[in-house]
Amino acid sequence: MSGHGTPTxxxxxxxxxxxxxxxxxxxxxxxxxxxILGAMAIGETxxxxxxxxxxxxxxxxxxxxxxxxxxxxGGGEWSVFGVGVGGFAEPxxxxxxxxxxxxxxxxxGAMATQPITATFTGDASLNGRPMARVTDPLALFGAQTVGxxxxxxxxxxVGAADPVPVRYMVPVPSAQVKSAMLLAGLNAPGKTVVIEKxxxxxxxxxxxxxxxxxxxxxDTDEGREITLTGRPELKPQxxxxxxxxxxxxxxxxxxxxTPGSDVLVPGIGLNLTRAGLFTTLRDMGADLTYxxxxxxxxxxxxxxxxxxxxxxKGIAVPPARAASMIDEYxxxxxxxxxxxxxxxxxxVKELRVKESDRIDAMAxxxxxxxxxxxxxxxxxxxxxxxxxxxPGGATCASQLDHRIAMAFMVLGxxxxxxxxxxxxxxxxxxxxxxEPLMGALGAKLSHG
Ligand SMILES: O=C(O)C1=C[C@@H](OP(=O)(O)O)[C@@H](O)[C@H](O)C1
Ligand SMILES: C=C(OP(=O)(O)O)C(=O)O
Numbered sequence: 001m002s003g004h005g006t007p008t009x010x011x012x013x014x015x016x017x018x019x020x021x022x023x024x025x026x027x028x029x030x031x032x033x034x035x036i037l038g039a040m041a042i043g044e045t046x047x048x049x050x051x052x053x054x055x056x057x058x059x060x061x062x063x064x065x066x067x068x069x070x071x072x073x074g075g076g077e078w079s080v081f082g083v084g085v086g087g088f089a090e091p092x093x094x095x096x097x098x099x100x101x102x103x104x105x106x107x108x109g110a111m112a113t114q115p116i117t118a119t120f121t122g123d124a125s126l127n128g129r130p131m132a133r134v135t136d137p138l139a140l141f142g143a144q145t146v147g148x149x150x151x152x153x154x155x156x157x158v159g160a161a162d163p164v165p166v167r168y169m170v171p172v173p174s175a176q177v178k179s180a181m182l183l184a185g186l187n188a189p190g191k192t193v194v195i196e197k198x199x200x201x202x203x204x205x206x207x208x209x210x211x212x213x214x215x216x217x218x219d220t221d222e223g224r225e226i227t228l229t230g231r232p233e234l235k236p237q238x239x240x241x242x243x244x245x246x247x248x249x250x251x252x253x254x255x256x257x258t259p260g261s262d263v264l265v266p267g268i269g270l271n272l273t274r275a276g277l278f279t280t281l282r283d284m285g286a287d288l289t290y291x292x293x294x295x296x297x298x299x300x301x302x303x304x305x306x307x308x309x310x311x312x313k314g315i316a317v318p319p320a321r322a323a324s325m326i327d328e329y330x331x332x333x334x335x336x337x338x339x340x341x342x343x344x345x346x347x348v349k350e351l352r353v354k355e356s357d358r359i360d361a362m363a364x365x366x367x368x369x370x371x372x373x374x375x376x377x378x379x380x381x382x383x384x385x386x387x388x389x390x391p392g393g394a395t396c397a398s399q400l401d402h403r404i405a406m407a408f409m410v411l412g413x414x415x416x417x418x419x420x421x422x423x424x425x426x427x428x429x430x431x432x433x434x435e436p437l438m439g440a441l442g443a444k445l446s447h448g
Contacts (some may be wrong), residue, residue, distance in 0.1 A: 009395070010424030010435075011404070012412025013444040017260030017308070020441050022251035026051040026076065026241035027269060028430050029175070032059050032102050033207050034239045036110055038080030039068035040087075040186060041211055041234035047078040049241035054429045055100035062107050064430040065091035066118075076241075085234060086187045090116035094154070097122045099355060099400065099429045102176055104153065105134045109180025112143035112333040113163035113187035121154035125355045125400035131155060133172060134180045141184050165190035165230055169222065173323045175200035175273075178226070182208060182215075188230040197223040200323045201273040206298065210237055222357055228440035238401060242269040246327045247431045248304060249277050250406050251441060253331045255306035256286045257338040257387070261440055266303040267296075276325030277332060278304065283314045284339055310387040312339035319347025326350060333362050337371045338414060339384035349378035355426070365396030365408055369419060373409035393417030402426040406434060413443055 031051040036059065038045030050056065060070045060078070067089030069081035083089070088111055095118055097104035101160035104120050106321065108131075111118050132151030139145065141163045147155025165188040170177050178194055182204050185192025204225055208215045214229035248265045268291070270278070281288050286309040290302035307406045314336060317325075322345075325332070329351055336343035351358040363373040370385040370391030392415025398405035405421045412419030424447075427434045436446055 005425065007423035008425050009420055009422055009448050010409060011418050011446045011448065012409040013422040013446065014415060015258060015413050015442055015444045017262070018251070018255050018258050018442040018443060019262050022263055022265045022437055022441060023434060024247040024251065024265060024437070025053065025431060026242040027054065028055060028246065029102060029201055029203050030241050031056040032106060033179070033203055034241060035059050035063050035070065035080055036106055036183065037207055037211050037234065038081045038236065039063040039066060040085050040110065041200065041236045043082065043236035045236040046238045047074050047080065047081045047241060047328055048239070050078045051241065051244065051430070052076065052288040053432050054098055055103055058098040058100055059103040059107065062095050062097065062103065064391035065093065065095055066111065082234070082236060085231060086114055088114045088116055091118050094119045094121055097126060099123050099125055099426065101126065101129055101355070105131070105176040105180045106183055108134055108157055109138065109183035112138040112157055112159050112184045113141050114159045115161040117156060117158045119154060119156040123400060132351055133174065133177050137166070137168050137177070137181055138184055139170060141188055154358035163188040165192045167193040169195045173198045173200050175204070179204040182226065182228055182233045185228045186213065186229055186232070186437070190230055192228045192230060194226045195223045198320070198323050199224050199273055201271070204426045211235060231358060242296060242299055242301060243267045244275045245269055249328045249331050250410055250431070250434065251438065252281070252288065252304055254304040254410045254413050254438065254443065255334050256281065256288065256309045256312070257335055257410070259308050259414070261306070261308045263306050264303055265306065267301055268304050268355045270300045270302055273324050276321040277328035280315070280317050280321065280325060280332060281335065284315050284335070285309060289324065294302060314339045314341035316341040316344040316346070316383050322347045327403055330358055330403045332363050333366060333380070333382050334407050334411045336384055337366060337384040337390050337411065338387050340386050342381050342383050344379065344381045346379040348380070355401035356404055358401065358404065361397065361399045361401060361404045362407065365404070368396060369415060371409060390415045391417060392419045395420040395422060398423045398426055400426050402429045402431065406431065409445060410437070
Protein backbone atom coordinates (compact mmCIF):
# COMPACT_ATOMS: atom_id res chain seq x y z
CA MET A 1 0.00 0.00 0.00
CA SER A 2 1.23 3.48 -0.76
CA GLY A 3 2.10 5.63 2.21
CA HIS A 4 2.25 4.67 5.83
CA GLY A 5 -0.33 7.05 7.26
CA THR A 6 0.50 9.22 10.24
CA PRO A 7 4.17 9.00 11.28
CA THR A 8 4.64 7.02 14.50
CA UNK A 9 7.76 8.15 16.37
CA UNK A 10 9.58 5.39 18.25
CA UNK A 11 12.21 5.65 20.97
CA UNK A 12 14.82 3.13 22.05
CA UNK A 13 16.17 3.46 25.60
CA UNK A 14 19.44 2.03 26.89
CA UNK A 15 18.61 -1.45 28.15
CA UNK A 16 20.07 -4.26 30.23
CA UNK A 17 21.43 -7.46 28.68
CA UNK A 18 19.44 -8.86 25.75
CA UNK A 19 18.83 -12.56 26.08
CA UNK A 20 16.67 -15.32 24.67
CA UNK A 21 15.73 -16.75 21.32
CA UNK A 22 14.89 -14.43 18.41
CA UNK A 23 12.71 -16.17 15.83
CA UNK A 24 12.86 -13.64 13.01
CA UNK A 25 10.35 -13.79 10.12
CA UNK A 26 10.73 -15.36 6.71
CA UNK A 27 13.14 -14.14 4.07
CA UNK A 28 11.74 -11.19 2.12
CA UNK A 29 13.56 -11.94 -1.14
CA UNK A 30 12.46 -15.58 -1.13
CA UNK A 31 8.90 -14.65 -0.13
CA UNK A 32 8.43 -12.30 -3.13
CA UNK A 33 9.88 -14.90 -5.50
CA UNK A 34 7.69 -17.72 -4.10
CA UNK A 35 4.55 -15.73 -4.84
CA ILE A 36 5.64 -14.59 -8.31
CA LEU A 37 6.95 -17.96 -9.50
CA GLY A 38 3.96 -19.66 -7.86
CA ALA A 39 1.74 -17.41 -10.00
CA MET A 40 3.67 -18.43 -13.13
CA ALA A 41 3.43 -22.18 -12.46
CA ILE A 42 0.40 -24.29 -13.28
CA GLY A 43 -1.32 -25.61 -10.16
CA GLU A 44 -0.97 -25.09 -6.41
CA THR A 45 2.29 -23.89 -4.88
CA UNK A 46 2.25 -24.25 -1.08
CA UNK A 47 4.35 -21.80 0.90
CA UNK A 48 5.10 -21.93 4.63
CA UNK A 49 6.94 -19.30 6.62
CA UNK A 50 6.03 -16.53 4.16
CA UNK A 51 7.04 -13.08 5.41
CA UNK A 52 3.79 -11.25 6.10
CA UNK A 53 5.33 -7.80 5.89
CA UNK A 54 3.73 -5.05 3.80
CA UNK A 55 6.20 -5.43 0.91
CA UNK A 56 5.31 -9.08 0.40
CA UNK A 57 1.58 -8.56 1.02
CA UNK A 58 1.64 -5.99 -1.80
CA UNK A 59 3.20 -8.60 -4.09
CA UNK A 60 0.48 -11.09 -3.08
CA UNK A 61 -2.17 -8.51 -4.02
CA UNK A 62 -0.43 -7.86 -7.33
CA UNK A 63 -0.37 -11.56 -8.20
CA UNK A 64 -4.14 -11.66 -7.61
CA UNK A 65 -4.51 -8.66 -9.94
CA UNK A 66 -2.63 -10.59 -12.64
CA UNK A 67 -5.08 -13.49 -12.29
CA UNK A 68 -3.48 -15.94 -9.83
CA UNK A 69 -5.49 -17.14 -6.85
CA UNK A 70 -3.54 -16.41 -3.67
CA UNK A 71 -4.91 -17.87 -0.44
CA UNK A 72 -3.75 -17.05 3.08
CA UNK A 73 -4.42 -20.06 5.32
CA GLY A 74 -3.08 -18.27 8.42
CA GLY A 75 0.12 -18.81 10.40
CA GLY A 76 2.42 -18.09 7.46
CA GLU A 77 0.85 -20.85 5.32
CA TRP A 78 -0.15 -19.68 1.84
CA SER A 79 -1.21 -21.23 -1.45
CA VAL A 80 -0.78 -19.77 -4.91
CA PHE A 81 -2.78 -21.26 -7.76
CA GLY A 82 -0.71 -20.19 -10.76
CA VAL A 83 -1.84 -19.33 -14.27
CA GLY A 84 1.26 -20.58 -16.08
CA VAL A 85 4.07 -18.83 -17.97
CA GLY A 86 2.43 -16.34 -20.34
CA GLY A 87 -0.92 -16.70 -18.58
CA PHE A 88 -1.16 -13.37 -16.73
CA ALA A 89 -4.46 -11.49 -17.06
CA GLU A 90 -4.43 -7.74 -17.61
CA PRO A 91 -4.97 -6.01 -14.25
CA UNK A 92 -8.12 -3.90 -13.99
CA UNK A 93 -6.43 -1.29 -11.85
CA UNK A 94 -3.10 0.32 -10.97
CA UNK A 95 -0.62 -2.04 -9.26
CA UNK A 96 0.53 -0.43 -6.01
CA UNK A 97 3.79 -1.96 -4.79
CA UNK A 98 3.98 0.27 -1.73
CA UNK A 99 7.58 0.59 -0.51
CA UNK A 100 8.99 -2.40 -2.35
CA UNK A 101 11.70 -2.12 -5.00
CA UNK A 102 11.95 -5.89 -5.23
CA UNK A 103 8.19 -6.28 -5.68
CA UNK A 104 7.79 -3.72 -8.44
CA UNK A 105 10.94 -4.59 -10.39
CA UNK A 106 10.36 -8.34 -10.37
CA UNK A 107 6.69 -7.99 -11.29
CA UNK A 108 7.55 -5.61 -14.14
CA GLY A 109 9.91 -8.28 -15.44
CA ALA A 110 7.33 -11.03 -15.11
CA MET A 111 4.66 -9.13 -17.10
CA ALA A 112 6.93 -7.46 -19.68
CA THR A 113 6.87 -10.38 -22.11
CA GLN A 114 3.11 -10.94 -21.94
CA PRO A 115 0.59 -9.16 -24.22
CA ILE A 116 -0.92 -7.05 -21.45
CA THR A 117 -0.56 -3.51 -20.14
CA ALA A 118 -0.07 -2.59 -16.48
CA THR A 119 0.50 0.63 -14.57
CA PHE A 120 2.66 0.59 -11.44
CA THR A 121 2.96 2.98 -8.53
CA GLY A 122 4.28 3.04 -4.98
CA ASP A 123 4.79 5.25 -1.95
CA ALA A 124 6.87 8.45 -1.97
CA SER A 125 10.06 6.44 -1.43
CA LEU A 126 9.44 3.94 -4.23
CA ASN A 127 8.24 6.64 -6.64
CA GLY A 128 11.62 8.34 -6.21
CA ARG A 129 13.71 5.25 -7.05
CA PRO A 130 15.27 4.54 -10.45
CA MET A 131 13.28 2.16 -12.64
CA ALA A 132 15.11 2.65 -15.97
CA ARG A 133 17.65 0.07 -14.78
CA VAL A 134 14.82 -2.43 -15.31
CA THR A 135 12.66 -0.86 -18.03
CA ASP A 136 15.60 -0.13 -20.39
CA PRO A 137 16.70 -3.78 -20.60
CA LEU A 138 13.06 -4.96 -20.66
CA ALA A 139 12.70 -2.92 -23.88
CA LEU A 140 15.17 -5.36 -25.49
CA PHE A 141 12.47 -8.05 -25.19
CA GLY A 142 10.06 -5.69 -26.96
CA ALA A 143 8.28 -4.14 -23.95
CA GLN A 144 7.40 -0.43 -24.02
CA THR A 145 7.33 1.91 -21.05
CA VAL A 146 5.89 5.33 -20.35
CA GLY A 147 6.82 6.85 -17.00
CA UNK A 148 7.75 10.04 -15.24
CA UNK A 149 10.96 11.90 -16.04
CA UNK A 150 14.13 10.11 -14.96
CA UNK A 151 12.45 6.71 -15.23
CA UNK A 152 10.34 7.08 -12.08
CA UNK A 153 7.01 5.57 -11.08
CA UNK A 154 4.13 5.79 -11.71
CA UNK A 155 4.74 4.12 -15.03
CA UNK A 156 2.91 1.98 -17.53
CA UNK A 157 4.42 -1.04 -19.24
CA VAL A 158 3.01 -2.42 -22.45
CA GLY A 159 4.20 -6.00 -22.52
CA ALA A 160 5.74 -7.45 -25.68
CA ALA A 161 3.23 -9.44 -27.73
CA ASP A 162 6.04 -11.22 -29.62
CA PRO A 163 8.98 -11.18 -27.22
CA VAL A 164 12.46 -12.06 -28.40
CA PRO A 165 15.14 -13.63 -26.17
CA VAL A 166 17.86 -11.31 -24.93
CA ARG A 167 21.53 -11.36 -24.00
CA TYR A 168 22.21 -8.73 -21.33
CA MET A 169 25.12 -7.76 -19.12
CA VAL A 170 23.74 -6.18 -15.93
CA PRO A 171 25.62 -2.88 -15.48
CA VAL A 172 25.00 -2.48 -11.72
CA PRO A 173 25.27 -5.15 -9.03
CA SER A 174 21.54 -5.76 -8.65
CA ALA A 175 19.68 -8.98 -8.02
CA GLN A 176 16.47 -7.12 -8.80
CA VAL A 177 17.58 -6.24 -12.34
CA LYS A 178 18.96 -9.74 -12.90
CA SER A 179 15.74 -11.30 -11.63
CA ALA A 180 13.49 -9.01 -13.68
CA MET A 181 15.38 -10.10 -16.81
CA LEU A 182 15.13 -13.79 -15.92
CA LEU A 183 11.41 -13.54 -15.18
CA ALA A 184 10.90 -11.75 -18.51
CA GLY A 185 12.98 -14.42 -20.23
CA LEU A 186 10.54 -17.06 -19.02
CA ASN A 187 8.03 -16.06 -21.69
CA ALA A 188 10.51 -15.34 -24.50
CA PRO A 189 11.13 -18.20 -26.94
CA GLY A 190 14.72 -19.48 -27.00
CA LYS A 191 17.56 -18.74 -24.61
CA THR A 192 17.85 -15.55 -22.56
CA VAL A 193 21.32 -14.89 -21.19
CA VAL A 194 21.96 -12.58 -18.24
CA ILE A 195 25.52 -11.84 -17.14
CA GLU A 196 26.53 -10.21 -13.87
CA LYS A 197 30.06 -9.02 -13.15
CA UNK A 198 29.64 -9.46 -9.42
CA UNK A 199 27.56 -12.25 -7.93
CA UNK A 200 24.37 -10.98 -6.28
CA UNK A 201 21.81 -12.98 -4.31
CA UNK A 202 20.94 -16.08 -6.34
CA UNK A 203 17.48 -16.96 -5.02
CA UNK A 204 15.87 -16.49 -8.45
CA UNK A 205 18.26 -18.90 -10.14
CA UNK A 206 17.80 -21.51 -7.40
CA UNK A 207 14.04 -21.16 -7.38
CA UNK A 208 13.68 -21.21 -11.18
CA UNK A 209 15.58 -24.51 -11.21
CA UNK A 210 13.34 -25.77 -8.39
CA UNK A 211 10.22 -24.93 -10.42
CA UNK A 212 11.61 -26.97 -13.31
CA UNK A 213 13.02 -24.30 -15.64
CA UNK A 214 16.14 -25.12 -17.65
CA UNK A 215 18.74 -22.75 -16.22
CA UNK A 216 22.51 -22.98 -16.43
CA UNK A 217 24.94 -20.84 -14.42
CA UNK A 218 28.57 -20.62 -15.55
CA ASP A 219 31.56 -18.52 -14.50
CA THR A 220 33.00 -16.98 -17.65
CA ASP A 221 35.57 -14.25 -18.45
CA GLU A 222 32.69 -11.76 -18.61
CA GLY A 223 31.28 -12.76 -15.22
CA ARG A 224 28.56 -15.02 -13.89
CA GLU A 225 26.54 -16.05 -16.95
CA ILE A 226 23.00 -17.35 -16.53
CA THR A 227 21.26 -19.03 -19.45
CA LEU A 228 17.52 -19.60 -19.19
CA THR A 229 15.47 -21.50 -21.75
CA GLY A 230 12.16 -19.75 -22.29
CA ARG A 231 8.60 -21.07 -22.26
CA PRO A 232 9.01 -23.89 -19.74
CA GLU A 233 6.01 -25.33 -17.95
CA LEU A 234 6.74 -24.42 -14.35
CA LYS A 235 5.74 -27.11 -11.88
CA PRO A 236 4.14 -25.98 -8.60
CA GLN A 237 6.33 -26.38 -5.53
CA UNK A 238 6.18 -26.81 -1.78
CA UNK A 239 8.35 -24.03 -0.36
CA UNK A 240 9.50 -23.55 3.24
CA UNK A 241 10.81 -19.99 3.40
CA UNK A 242 13.94 -19.77 5.61
CA UNK A 243 14.28 -16.98 8.17
CA UNK A 244 15.69 -13.74 6.81
CA UNK A 245 19.41 -13.06 7.46
CA UNK A 246 18.74 -9.35 6.81
CA UNK A 247 16.21 -9.32 9.67
CA UNK A 248 18.48 -11.50 11.85
CA UNK A 249 21.05 -8.71 11.53
CA UNK A 250 19.11 -6.52 13.98
CA UNK A 251 18.96 -8.82 17.06
CA UNK A 252 22.50 -10.05 16.26
CA UNK A 253 23.97 -6.53 16.14
CA UNK A 254 21.91 -5.42 19.15
CA UNK A 255 23.34 -8.30 21.21
CA UNK A 256 26.89 -7.54 20.08
CA UNK A 257 26.78 -3.92 21.33
CA THR A 258 24.59 -4.30 24.43
CA PRO A 259 26.55 -5.25 27.60
CA GLY A 260 25.92 -8.76 28.95
CA SER A 261 23.82 -9.95 26.01
CA ASP A 262 23.54 -13.52 24.73
CA VAL A 263 20.96 -14.08 21.96
CA LEU A 264 20.24 -17.11 19.80
CA VAL A 265 18.77 -16.48 16.34
CA PRO A 266 17.78 -19.91 14.99
CA GLY A 267 17.43 -21.19 11.44
CA ILE A 268 19.14 -18.40 9.50
CA GLY A 269 20.04 -18.91 5.86
CA LEU A 270 23.80 -18.56 5.33
CA ASN A 271 23.71 -18.58 1.53
CA LEU A 272 27.07 -16.99 0.61
CA THR A 273 25.30 -14.34 -1.48
CA ARG A 274 23.58 -13.08 1.70
CA ALA A 275 25.87 -13.76 4.66
CA GLY A 276 28.50 -11.01 4.24
CA LEU A 277 27.49 -9.14 7.40
CA PHE A 278 28.18 -12.11 9.64
CA THR A 279 31.66 -12.58 8.14
CA THR A 280 32.33 -8.87 8.61
CA LEU A 281 31.20 -8.89 12.24
CA ARG A 282 33.51 -11.84 12.93
CA ASP A 283 36.38 -10.01 11.18
CA MET A 284 35.74 -7.09 13.56
CA GLY A 285 36.05 -9.41 16.55
CA ALA A 286 32.40 -10.09 17.33
CA ASP A 287 31.53 -13.09 19.47
CA LEU A 288 29.25 -14.60 16.84
CA THR A 289 29.13 -18.34 16.39
CA TYR A 290 27.29 -20.69 14.06
CA UNK A 291 25.62 -23.60 15.85
CA UNK A 292 23.83 -26.64 14.46
CA UNK A 293 25.01 -25.99 10.87
CA UNK A 294 22.85 -27.88 8.39
CA UNK A 295 21.29 -27.79 4.92
CA UNK A 296 17.57 -27.04 4.55
CA UNK A 297 15.79 -26.84 1.20
CA UNK A 298 19.19 -26.78 -0.54
CA UNK A 299 20.39 -23.74 1.47
CA UNK A 300 23.06 -23.71 4.20
CA UNK A 301 21.40 -22.83 7.51
CA UNK A 302 22.68 -22.36 11.08
CA UNK A 303 21.56 -21.03 14.45
CA UNK A 304 23.45 -17.81 15.16
CA UNK A 305 24.61 -17.11 18.71
CA UNK A 306 25.58 -13.50 19.32
CA UNK A 307 27.14 -12.35 22.58
CA UNK A 308 28.18 -8.94 23.83
CA UNK A 309 31.51 -8.09 22.19
CA UNK A 310 33.32 -5.18 23.90
CA UNK A 311 36.57 -5.63 21.92
CA UNK A 312 35.36 -4.88 18.41
CA LYS A 313 37.86 -3.22 16.03
CA GLY A 314 37.03 -1.09 13.02
CA ILE A 315 38.01 -2.64 9.66
CA ALA A 316 37.96 -1.87 5.96
CA VAL A 317 35.07 -3.95 4.67
CA PRO A 318 36.16 -5.56 1.37
CA PRO A 319 34.19 -3.89 -1.49
CA ALA A 320 33.87 -7.33 -3.12
CA ARG A 321 31.67 -8.30 -0.18
CA ALA A 322 29.21 -5.44 -0.68
CA ALA A 323 26.56 -7.31 -2.68
CA SER A 324 26.34 -10.05 -0.05
CA MET A 325 25.49 -7.58 2.73
CA ILE A 326 24.03 -4.61 0.85
CA ASP A 327 20.99 -4.20 3.12
CA GLU A 328 23.08 -4.61 6.28
CA TYR A 329 25.33 -1.52 6.02
CA UNK A 330 22.97 0.69 8.07
CA UNK A 331 23.09 -1.61 11.08
CA UNK A 332 26.79 -2.34 10.51
CA UNK A 333 27.45 1.39 10.81
CA UNK A 334 25.78 1.24 14.23
CA UNK A 335 28.06 -1.60 15.35
CA UNK A 336 31.03 0.34 13.93
CA UNK A 337 30.10 3.28 16.20
CA UNK A 338 30.72 1.04 19.24
CA UNK A 339 34.00 -0.43 17.91
CA UNK A 340 37.45 1.04 18.36
CA UNK A 341 38.92 2.72 15.28
CA UNK A 342 37.58 3.42 11.81
CA UNK A 343 35.29 1.22 9.75
CA UNK A 344 35.56 1.97 6.04
CA UNK A 345 32.72 0.86 3.77
CA UNK A 346 33.61 1.33 0.09
CA UNK A 347 32.07 0.24 -3.21
CA VAL A 348 28.58 0.92 -1.90
CA LYS A 349 27.10 3.45 -4.33
CA GLU A 350 23.95 1.30 -4.51
CA LEU A 351 23.13 2.38 -0.94
CA ARG A 352 22.19 5.77 -2.36
CA VAL A 353 19.22 4.36 -4.34
CA LYS A 354 17.51 2.18 -1.75
CA GLU A 355 14.30 3.14 0.12
CA SER A 356 16.36 6.20 1.09
CA ASP A 357 19.87 7.38 0.37
CA ARG A 358 21.13 5.15 3.16
CA ILE A 359 24.57 6.71 3.45
CA ASP A 360 22.99 10.14 3.89
CA ALA A 361 20.26 8.91 6.26
CA MET A 362 22.69 7.07 8.55
CA ALA A 363 25.37 9.76 8.40
CA UNK A 364 22.90 12.47 9.47
CA UNK A 365 21.45 10.42 12.31
CA UNK A 366 24.80 9.10 13.56
CA UNK A 367 26.28 12.60 13.57
CA UNK A 368 23.27 13.84 15.57
CA UNK A 369 24.04 11.02 18.04
CA UNK A 370 27.66 12.19 18.41
CA UNK A 371 29.41 9.84 15.95
CA UNK A 372 31.86 11.08 13.30
CA UNK A 373 31.01 9.95 9.75
CA UNK A 374 32.90 10.86 6.57
CA UNK A 375 31.43 10.10 3.17
CA UNK A 376 31.95 10.19 -0.59
CA UNK A 377 29.72 9.16 -3.48
CA UNK A 378 30.41 5.44 -3.08
CA UNK A 379 32.00 5.13 0.37
CA UNK A 380 31.58 6.13 3.98
CA UNK A 381 33.64 5.78 7.12
CA UNK A 382 32.49 5.62 10.73
CA UNK A 383 34.88 6.47 13.54
CA UNK A 384 34.11 4.21 16.48
CA UNK A 385 33.77 5.62 19.99
CA UNK A 386 34.31 2.32 21.81
CA UNK A 387 31.84 0.08 23.64
CA UNK A 388 30.42 2.66 26.06
CA UNK A 389 31.20 5.83 24.11
CA UNK A 390 28.18 6.68 21.92
CA PRO A 391 26.20 9.65 23.29
CA GLY A 392 22.89 9.10 21.40
CA GLY A 393 20.16 11.48 22.55
CA ALA A 394 18.86 12.59 19.13
CA THR A 395 15.80 12.23 16.92
CA CYS A 396 16.75 10.68 13.57
CA ALA A 397 14.74 10.70 10.34
CA SER A 398 13.85 7.24 9.07
CA GLN A 399 13.07 8.62 5.59
CA LEU A 400 10.41 5.96 4.84
CA ASP A 401 13.14 3.34 5.24
CA HIS A 402 12.63 0.31 7.50
CA ARG A 403 16.34 -0.50 7.77
CA ILE A 404 17.18 3.05 8.86
CA ALA A 405 14.44 3.00 11.51
CA MET A 406 15.56 -0.37 12.91
CA ALA A 407 19.26 0.56 12.84
CA PHE A 408 18.61 3.63 15.02
CA MET A 409 16.48 1.58 17.41
CA VAL A 410 19.47 -0.77 17.82
CA LEU A 411 21.75 2.23 18.43
CA GLY A 412 19.49 3.41 21.26
CA UNK A 413 19.80 0.05 23.06
CA UNK A 414 23.46 0.71 23.91
CA UNK A 415 23.85 4.50 23.59
CA UNK A 416 24.14 6.68 26.70
CA UNK A 417 20.88 8.50 25.93
CA UNK A 418 17.64 7.46 24.21
CA UNK A 419 17.45 7.53 20.42
CA UNK A 420 14.20 8.39 18.62
CA UNK A 421 13.14 7.89 15.02
CA UNK A 422 10.52 10.26 13.65
CA UNK A 423 8.62 7.34 12.09
CA UNK A 424 8.81 3.67 13.01
CA UNK A 425 5.96 2.79 10.62
CA UNK A 426 8.20 1.56 7.77
CA UNK A 427 9.49 -1.27 9.98
CA UNK A 428 6.36 -3.25 9.13
CA UNK A 429 7.44 -3.52 5.49
CA UNK A 430 10.00 -6.22 6.32
CA UNK A 431 9.92 -7.01 10.06
CA UNK A 432 6.37 -6.57 11.39
CA UNK A 433 7.20 -8.29 14.72
CA UNK A 434 10.37 -6.23 15.36
CA GLU A 435 8.96 -4.43 18.39
CA PRO A 436 7.56 -7.43 20.33
CA LEU A 437 10.52 -9.62 19.35
CA MET A 438 13.13 -7.10 20.51
CA GLY A 439 11.01 -6.31 23.59
CA ALA A 440 10.93 -9.99 24.58
CA LEU A 441 14.75 -10.04 24.42
CA GLY A 442 14.89 -7.08 26.82
CA ALA A 443 14.93 -4.03 24.56
CA LYS A 444 13.12 -0.95 25.84
CA LEU A 445 11.19 0.53 22.94
CA SER A 446 8.45 3.09 23.41
CA HIS A 447 6.15 5.12 21.19
CA GLY A 448 6.74 8.83 20.94
O1 LIG B 1 16.46 -9.17 -5.24
C1 LIG B 1 16.17 -8.92 -4.06
O2 LIG B 1 15.34 -9.59 -3.40
C2 LIG B 1 16.84 -7.77 -3.41
C3 LIG B 1 17.94 -7.21 -4.00
C4 LIG B 1 18.66 -6.07 -3.44
O3 LIG B 1 18.37 -4.92 -4.21
P1 LIG B 1 19.17 -4.53 -5.55
O4 LIG B 1 18.88 -5.51 -6.58
O5 LIG B 1 18.64 -3.16 -5.91
O6 LIG B 1 20.61 -4.51 -5.13
C5 LIG B 1 18.29 -5.80 -1.99
O7 LIG B 1 18.74 -4.53 -1.61
C6 LIG B 1 16.81 -5.91 -1.76
O8 LIG B 1 16.48 -5.72 -0.41
C7 LIG B 1 16.30 -7.28 -2.13
C1 LIG C 1 16.44 -2.45 -0.37
C2 LIG C 1 15.47 -3.13 0.23
O1 LIG C 1 14.28 -3.51 -0.34
P1 LIG C 1 13.61 -3.14 -1.73
O2 LIG C 1 14.67 -2.74 -2.70
O3 LIG C 1 12.86 -4.36 -2.11
O4 LIG C 1 12.64 -1.99 -1.47
C3 LIG C 1 15.64 -3.63 1.63
O5 LIG C 1 14.79 -4.40 2.08
O6 LIG C 1 16.60 -3.25 2.33
